[in-house]
Amino acid sequence: MRGPAGKHLWFLLHVGCQYVGISLFVAGFVIAYVKLDNGGVVVGGKAGSAHAPIGIAVMAAAGAQMVVGHVRLDPTHRRRWLWNLVHHNLGRCTVLLAWANVYIGERAGMGGLGQGRG
Secondary structure (H helix, E strand, C coil): CECHHHCEHHHHHHHHHHHHHHHHHHHHHHHHHHHCCCCCCCCCHHHHHHHHHHHHHHHHHHHHHHHHHHCCCCCCCCCHHHHHHHHHHHHHHHHHHHHHHHHHHHHHHCCCCCCCCC
16 A cells, blocks of 8 residues: 555554654653763662663664665665665664663662562
8 A cells, every 4th residue: 555655654654653763762861861860870780880871872773773764775776685684684683772771771770680579
């Protein structure tokens, strides 16, 4: 099914969801840096010290993914396979790293890895 400008509906939904997702991500990133600044004191032990740099890496990868998406080659271009390889795998790696960082952040908030709830 084709939508506006002859684009497939799934593509338009994909782009729309990506813009919503990156907007929420940037908002959360800003809130974390403004509201959770402890004057340089790292909470959560090793997990807490890993969480912030991984978050920055996820932000950089997400930004790179948006740039890659905007320089997308035409589907008939002879090097489109390379663009697909980069775009798909960068997206997958970004999502995996983001989920790992959510887990690390949750553990850091509980006082470090290996400590259960309650």
